[in-house]
Amino acid sequence: MADAFMNGAFLPLSEAKVGVMTHALHYGTSIFEGIRGNWNPEEERLFIFRVREHYQRFLQGCKVMRMSPPYTAEELSRITVELVERSGYRQDIYIRPLAFKGTERVAVLKLQDLEDSLVIFAIPFGAYLDMEAALRCCTSSWRRMEDTMIPPSAKIGGLYVNSVLAKTEATLAGFDEAILLTQEGYVSEGAAENIFLVMDGKLVTPSISDNILGGITRSSIIQLARNELGLETVERNVRRSEIYTVGECFLTGTAAHITPVGHVDNYQIGSGEIGPVTRELQRLYFDVIKGRNPKYRHWCTPVPTTVARAHL
Numbered sequence: 001m002a003d004a005f006m007n008g009a010f011l012p013l014s015e016a017k018v019g020v021m022t023h024a025l026h027y028g029t030s031i032f033e034g035i036r037g038n039w040n041p042e043e044e045r046l047f048i049f050r051v052r053e054h055y056q057r058f059l060q061g062c063k064v065m066r067m068s069p070p071y072t073a074e075e076l077s078r079i080t081v082e083l084v085e086r087s088g089y090r091q092d093i094y095i096r097p098l099a100f101k102g103t104e105r106v107a108v109l110k111l112q113d114l115e116d117s118l119v120i121f122a123i124p125f126g127a128y129l130d131m132e133a134a135l136r137c138c139t140s141s142w143r144r145m146e147d148t149m150i151p152p153s154a155k156i157g158g159l160y161v162n163s164v165l166a167k168t169e170a171t172l173a174g175f176d177e178a179i180l181l182t183q184e185g186y187v188s189e190g191a192a193e194n195i196f197l198v199m200d201g202k203l204v205t206p207s208i209s210d211n212i213l214g215g216i217t218r219s220s221i222i223q224l225a226r227n228e229l230g231l232e233t234v235e236r237n238v239r240r241s242e243i244y245t246v247g248e249c250f251l252t253g254t255a256a257h258i259t260p261v262g263h264v265d266n267y268q269i270g271s272g273e274i275g276p277v278t279r280e281l282q283r284l285y286f287d288v289i290k291g292r293n294p295k296y297r298h299w300c301t302p303v304p305t306t307v308a309r310a311h312l
């Protein structure tokens with residue numbers, strides 16, 4: 001069994017190691033992705049959701065950090081399928097690609113002087129947030145990072161200190177998740193999720209210029225809502241106080257899927273429970289990510305089972 005791929009070779013995750021002087025460990029000089037493999041029990045195989053789009057975003061992030069993994073998005077997708085096949089998992093999994101500055105030198109060095117390393121690993125992964133119970137969220141006192149500080153459109157390791165501080169503050173105060181505002185005070189996103197509001201028969205979500213990560217779940221939901229429910233999405237600045245009066249609010253992300261929000265800053269949102277639009281989108285989305293909806297099957301890359309491969 002191999003559940004990791006590191007610098008060109010498949011190996012067990014327990015053998016994929018770095019030294020304590022690794023630059024990325026000290027200075028956050030890494031780019032990562034989070035990809036889900038969803039187990040389809042009827043077909044008895046895993047489907048990897050929008051793997052190419054994840055690797056396109058990954059490679060854009062690598063460019064920002066002046067890293068050049070020696071693979072295209074297509075090649076990374078193929079390596080990932082092989083990795084998952086070799087792992088033999090028969091359950092929902094999470095795939096973590098990580099490109100990092102692997103040079104073992106303690107100094108704030110120039111990116112162009114540092115060596116790139118690449119690891120991809122797959123681990124079993126269930127629910128990240130409770131998708132049935134509507135979350136209690138708070139507005140964080142930490143503001144979302146600006147593009148002029150650390151580009152928030154790239155999944156840069158060091159950037160996530162911002163999310164971790166916000167999540168920590170929220171949970172220590174008894175909330176489930178944090179919502180971060182931009183420096184100007186507009187809603188940006190959750191600590192690791194995009195945010196949507198259901199208002200006046202439309203979806204509303206902060207735009208890319210509000211320092212969000214351009215979520216792949218976000219883009220999937222925009223398309224599913226339009227195509228399947230006839231709901232358009234407006235991408236615009238969202239004021240914090242607007243959330244308090246909407247009918248429904250939900251968070252989206254690879255880990256979080258579609259998670260309803262029942263309260264924000266102790267204001268009840270709608271009924272305080274999962275709303276009808278959120279429930280319908282969840283239902284659609286879960287079928288899509290498991291490869292059950294033929295219309296969106298092209299978003300799902302099937303992992304050949306070892307048995308199937310033996311017959312090729």
Ligand SMILES: Cc1ncc(COP(=O)(O)O)c(C=O)c1O
Nearest residue numbers: 192193194213215216217253254
């Ligand atoms: C800060 C942040 N926003 C949004 C998202 C949602 O993005 P995606 O749907 O591509 O997982 C994530 C998760 O990767 C995230 O870390």
